[in-house]
Amino acid sequence: ETGVTQSPTHLIKTRGQQVTLRCSSQSGHNTVSWYQQALGQGPQFIFQYYREEENGRGNFPPRFSGLQFPNYSSELNVNALELDDSALYLCASSSGQEDSPLHFGNGTRLTVT
Amino acid sequence: AQRVTQPEKLLSVFKGAPVELKCNYSYSGSPELFWYVQYSRQRLQLLLRHISRESIKGFTADLNKGETSFHLKKPFAQEEDSAMYYCALTPSNTDKLIFGTGTRLQVFP
Numbered sequence: 729e730t731g732v733t734q735s736p737t738h739l740i741k742t743r744g745q746q747v748t749l750r751c752s753s754q755s756g757h758n759t760v761s762w763y764q765q766a767l768g769q770g771p772q773f774i775f776q777y778y779r780e781e782e783n784g785r786g787n788f789p790p791r792f793s794g795l796q797f798p799n800y801s802s803e804l805n806v807n808a809l810e811l812d813d814s815a816l817y818l819c820a821s822s823s824g825q826e827d828s829p830l831h832f833g834n835g836t837r838l839t840v841t
Numbered sequence: 842a843q844r845v846t847q848p849e850k851l852l853s854v855f856k857g858a859p860v861e862l863k864c865n866y867s868y869s870g871s872p873e874l875f876w877y878v879q880y881s882r883q884r885l886q887l888l889l890r891h892i893s894r895e896s897i898k899g900f901t902a903d904l905n906k907g908e909t910s911f912h913l914k915k916p917f918a919q920e921e922d923s924a925m926y927y928c929a930l931t932p933s934n935t936d937k938l939i940f941g942t943g944t945r946l947q948v949f950p
Binding site for chain 1: 845935
């Protein structure tokens with residue numbers, strides 16, 4: 729089975745720009761979560777998608793938005809980028825069944841200048 | 842407030858020494874507690890969860906509701922245990938994880 733893959737691995741954007749990060753779920757997984765990990769911090773929950781619907785959201789402003797597609801891949805979009813958005817963005821998928829663990833991708837390193 | 846606290850940023854021990862990585866949590870309900878590990882140049886992965894009550898790679902963790910702690914322990918550290926360790930909780934009826942800031946474990950030969 730293939731694991732969670734994220735693209736791109738690195739990205740540099742300018743303040744005010746928009747960015748789209750992509751994630752392919754592990755085979756058989758219908759639930760995708762996104763996390764932001766700032767330097768020296770633990771991952772922070774952004775939101776989760778289950779069967780193409782948002783299914784929970786963390787304390788992030790509306791300029792952070794997402795999509796999940798019928799094949800359960802997902803996108804994270806961030807508008808009006810700010811310097812503090814510089815972080816590692818992690819995608820994690822799970823089967824959605826009770827007690828199923830999260831499988832994380834390697835992340836996308838976003839730098840906002 | 843829901844919070845996970847890992848007081849140590851770095852823990853250094855010699856091979857064969859016991860290891861205890863501390864984790865305290867703040868949550869009013871009944872959380873699920875986890876330990877995640879990230880080895881060098883690898884992705885974040887689940888190490889163990891309190892409901893499983895199992896030992897993984899020699900590590901154990903006991904949930905102490907009275908002290909709101911979930912410390913990770915191993916009696917004899919190995920060099921391959923060197924990694925970043927994150928404690929996390931899942932509030933009831935959600936799937937989101939609330940992570941601590943992590944502890945880097947260095948095991949010297």
